[in-house]
Amino acid sequence: MNRVEDYADIVGYQTIEDIFKRSRRLVGKSAVHINSTFIGGGVAEILRSLAPLMNSCGLEADWRVLHGYPDFFTITKKFHNALQGEEINFSEIKQQIYHEVSEEFASYAKLDYDCIIIHDPQPLPLVKYMRKRQPWVWRCHVDLSSPNALVWDYLKRMVIKYDLMVVSHEDYLQTDFPLGQRVVHPAIDPLRPKNIDLPDEAIRQTLEKAGVPVDKPLITQISRFDKWKDPEGVVDVFDLVRARVDCRLVMMGGMAADDPEGAKIYDNIRERHAALIERGDLILIVTENDILANALQRMARVVIQKSLREGFCLAVTEALWKGTPVVASRIGGIPLQVQDGVNGYLLDPRDNAGFAERITALLGDDKLRARMGEQGRETVRKKFLITRLLADWLDIVTLLTDDYHH
């Protein structure tokens, strides 16, 4: 279990001292993060690191998970998609199930904390069913740049009860909405198995054990099997690259308990590209295995991220941190991380030919990859590590709790 001071070698002692200074204002205060899954997905990963770290600098910070069930997750995934702009059949029964889960949770969950931080739409209605005795923050990880109006209007009536809304990108701020809003970029934990440094020997062994040969250059996309990650498009790009350079594509994605669409999308790809898989040129991995993800991102010559929508995209952060150039869509939070031509390339998500061209060029240029990789690692070190996120949360909790009782 990591403590704040364990990050000193990576971020420097000044950063650690700044965090401890911030935390002194929070002695005796408590906060709780509430989200809807503890397995799979970026939010669970962040909280798994953030909750112990917040405690290690003095704040009492709990992490609770709403108790959903499959029908509920099917509905909230549709809300999620609608917030990212999709159409939705917004029925009574969907709204009812959505509220029931929060109502039931509120009937027993003891939320005696000085600040309550709700992640994403799933536990959003909780604020309706608890007596509000403290500041509530709605931390939305979704791309809110062009939400479905029907769903956003519906959610606004709950969001307005909150004291602050936190989003991942300036473009997601809601200009026609009077609630206080703030941009906080997500971050990765460099000391977790998914991101720790791995010796070459460990990388090779891990890949061998997982059945990933390294006789050809590797390209990889590590992202849930989700239509927003355009897994079909990734295979199309790979086909174009493969016509010029013999290489291999590995797509790895866990199944988040709160995302019921994953299995179907995975099955479709497996069926449609059976020949490619049979030949060993396309490898699909669904095991949740952080060390393997880490090894793949390090061994890959290029990481591709061909998403159509991304709140922020921690998969890109992870790849950059490992010194691997990223060729990615110019959407959502990706341009906050990838600087075109500096630590990777940005493209229109539909520009398959462009993706293929950039990837092909990178595969053949060791020096370019090394230079971009170094830049990528520096980008993450400066802006997207968990210590920066921790500091942001300490500030938010201080601000809101100071404000509340005065």
Added chain:
Amino acid sequence: MNRVEDYADIVGYQTIEDIFKRSRRLVGKSAVHINSTFIGGGVAEILRSLAPLMNSCGLEADWRVLHGYPDFFTITKKFHNALQGEEINFSEIKQQIYHEVSEEFASYAKLDYDCIIIHDPQPLPLVKYMRKRQPWVWRCHVDLSSPNALVWDYLKRMVIKYDLMVVSHEDYLQTDFPLGQRVVHPAIDPLRPKNIDLPDEAIRQTLEKAGVPVDKPLITQISRFDKWKDPEGVVDVFDLVRARVDCRLVMMGGMAADDPEGAKIYDNIRERHAALIERGDLILIVTENDILANALQRMARVVIQKSLREGFCLAVTEALWKGTPVVASRIGGIPLQVQDGVNGYLLDPRDNAGFAERITALLGDDKLRARMGEQGRETVRKKFLITRLLADWLDIVTLLTDDYHH
């Protein structure tokens, strides 16, 4: 959301009054249940009902879920199997991961309650990592009649820190262990979608929508795809029955998030019995759908439960409650519920011929099924409904908290 008084029509007002009397001694007290999943499996189902009900009679009763991850669940499933008598490769690294999850959870989980109730082995080590300020109960749902000595010796060192151990059957009491122990039978909630009364029309529509034809007599086993439920044996029995009566077998089982073996077992059955599935005589269902499970148990002429090990077996309770005779293995908690020749039949789990004979006889005898079905429903009403379980927990919390500070 159900309240204690909503059960009056089913259990009578005397039972409700008894519960409220018990709860008066608990005003101002709090308790928390901690288990390791909120989706799938009997424990999550019980807690989903029990937590709100405990609150509805005045006790502050919370429900928290430990934050495990796939590797952790793989290990704890092995511990579970070992407690039920299997061999295990009991490595250092398994023990380390087992403890780490509790240690991390303890670093942030605020457990300010007057009584802490830990379910099953997954969160058992928590007691090591929290300052113990209140009584702790270890509620073990596993068959402990002949545990693997290595694992049980290892767990005992943690269990001994608890104030009480609760098991599901007299046979699971540990005679060579000085800790106070108590038998509490699990129970089902008659007002949950899985168990509520369904009109015939709703049953038919539900089955039709799920692709289950009702032109032939149905046999069903509704249980996770788990080797302890002997799904292969169920198909073998079905083959014997089918040789005499044209009928259909439906096997339905969700995937619990904390049971990683399920998918493999399901795939094996699907492959091995492809022909039977193709013909429509064997239907496998993995969707988590409570109403469908309910409808199947009601429409089935016979419910089979061919388990090799069962802590208690709520699937049997559910079937009996629906007035369907149960032909089941004479193991674990099943003989507490099924009385041979009264509300079903008990057989040696390996006696396929015996299973087939009993099922065949029942399929052809409407009167026998009706009589047994009525007896089954009465058995459950008297002994295995959630109101009785609620009363048991109120007593335990009263006993322990009264005892603790005097």
